[in-house]
Amino acid sequence: MxxxxxxxxxxxxxxxxxxxxxxxxxxxxxxxxxxxxxxxxxxxxxxxxxxxxxxxxxxxxxxxxxxxxxxxxxxxxxxxxxxxxQRPSDEHVDGPNPERVALVAALATLPPAHRRAMVLRYLADMPVAEIAERESVPEGTVKSWLHRARTALAAQLSAEPTETTEGVRNA
The missing domain is CATH 1.10.8 (Helicase, Ruva Protein; domain 3)
Structure with missing residues (x-):
């Protein structure tokens, strides 16, 4: 000790x-x-x-x-x-293409409610009624958000008509 x-x-x-x-x-x-x-x-x-x-x-x-x-x-x-x-994976995932980058940047400029409505409608394939229920608003409000969001995105993505934005509008 x-x-x-x-x-x-x-x-x-x-x-x-x-x-x-x-x-x-x-x-x-x-x-x-x-x-x-x-x-x-x-x-x-x-x-x-x-x-x-x-x-x-x-x-x-x-x-x-x-x-x-x-x-x-x-x-x-x-x-x-x-x-x-381990065998090397033959699968190679490319990064996001310019169209996706432009779309994500344009979505980021939308108000949060409009952006959520667009994502839920077009990426999650949710019907307008389900979005309205989820957001606790009338269906007309969701339709209005979607219309305004599409208008804003169209204006942003067509501001510079390039090959990149053409692909986004056609997507």
Whole structure:
């Protein structure tokens, strides 16, 4: 048993940086080293009555940190091995085309109620009656929102008649 029992806070303050440097040298990643050392100290704190009675509590924390580091390294190695064995996906998804970007930008300029009505009607294929019920407004209000939204979108998307906006209007 140590001459005078050291508090957890004192031990942490005195040894956290040293242990982190040691694990950093192993991992080559400072964040991983900090995570492992933090976890080791958390485990020591939950068992502090027993750990503080050890002849060298730092040795116990260091052992736990190294065990955690090795476990993490093994899990990473296993995951990489698994990923290497997987067939590469032939499926390639292109990013959004210019028409979609223009449409999303135009939708963003609409008032929220109009934008919701357009999305629910044309993307979710909801009937006007269902949109009205969902929004707690009369059907005439939803029809008005849709009309105003279509008018605003048509004005925005036809402001610069280009090949891109032509595709949006035809979509």
């Amino acid at each position: 140590p001459a005078h029992p050291v508090s957890f806070d004192e031990l942490y303050a005195a040894h956290y940086a040293d242990l982190t440097v040691q694990l950093y040298a192993y991992f080559g990643d400072r964040q991983e080293a900090q995570d492992v050392v933090q976890e080791a100290f958390c485990r020591a704190l939950t068992r502090w009555r027993a750990v503080s009675a050890y002849e060298d509590p730092v040795a116990w924390i260091r052992r736990v940190a190294w065990n955690l580091a090795v476990s993490k390294w093994r899990r990473s190695r296993t995951a990489l091995s698994f990923l290497r064995k």
